[in-house]
Amino acid sequence: MPQGQPVAVPDDGLTTRARRNTPVLAVHTGPGKGKSTAAFGMALRAWNAGMSVAVFQFVKSAKWKVGEESAFAALGRLNAEQGLGGAVEWHKMGKGWSWIRQPRKSDSPDDHAIAAADGWTEIAGRLAEQRHDFYVLDEFTYPLKWGWVAVDDVVDVLLNRPGAQHVVITGRDAPQRLIDAADLVTEMRCVKHPMDAGRKGQRGIEW
């Protein structure tokens, strides 16, 4: 997409340079494909710019998005071994986050709610200490939707995060307060999907 000119320059006393360095809160929502994929594409660009990237996947199954995880692991090694790009961390809720010593063994909804809340607490802590430059909170709208994590707390933490930390949140049905707080909101709308024709996901394309 050609880069456009701003439609209006706000009267906020900031220089263009200051505005350029403003951290971005982006939300990819809507029922269509590409919400997470576009977030990982942004993370790839951030990695290339030397930013430290951290992905937090609020998904249950370890089967999802293994392709992205492996690719970012390779990028992380490129950073560690050759100094290219930025550092990469990849955390998924799965049966328990990597930073929690005792992985959860049961699979009850209560545990998922607790795990999601644990995830957000960890992220809020990292934002406070400016641990990373670029955060992907993948599928994070679901714990918000299901009331496992309080939207008001999330919006408050995000709006008051220090420094220049970029955050991208993906998932359907983003709450309105999150949309209001975000700088960039894109809705992915599905016009046509192969699953309509009975196809299942395929390696390299869907995951």
Added chain:
Amino acid sequence: MPQGQPVAVPDDGLTTRARRNTPVLAVHTGPGKGKSTAAFGMALRAWNAGMSVAVFQFVKSAKWKVGEESAFAALGRLNAEQGLGGAVEWHKMGKGWSWIRQPRKSDSPDDHAIAAADGWTEIAGRLAEQRHDFYVLDEFTYPLKWGWVAVDDVVDVLLNRPGAQHVVITGRDAPQRLIDAADLVTEMRCVKHPMDAGRKGQRGIEW
């Protein structure tokens, strides 16, 4: 996004396995952000699955998407040096495609039209010989829209491409015939954009 079940299994005599290996033609269109970014995210996943990836950018300026280009160059080196992922080729129209010996020096609209047509001719040739597994035709809807490349020819070549070559086409205003031909069409709709508030693009986020 959780992986759903097909809404219906078509009566086409194919096994699920055969359907899974069906090559995908995807179109990312609409006025919102994330069309190209999601395509590069898919390319990342394809790379990880060991597919040979080729990107063709139908853009004039070399300034665009340098972040993705550098990141994929790094991935291509990982493939060449360590055998990880798939091979990567990245071509951009710019002032003349890399496979054309004499770069164009002028900057007239006629030259862009010719360059776009040259690009498509090259891609059609590569599809015929099954040169790559995964093609990104970035911003390719514009030459179609402007009549520089014939939509009928493109649709015909894409629908009749041999093997299991995946193709993703990005850009606004995808022609209806292309949408009809595609397996997966996603429209990106802009709900809110920082440029509305006078911000300009920033490194690591926009490019």
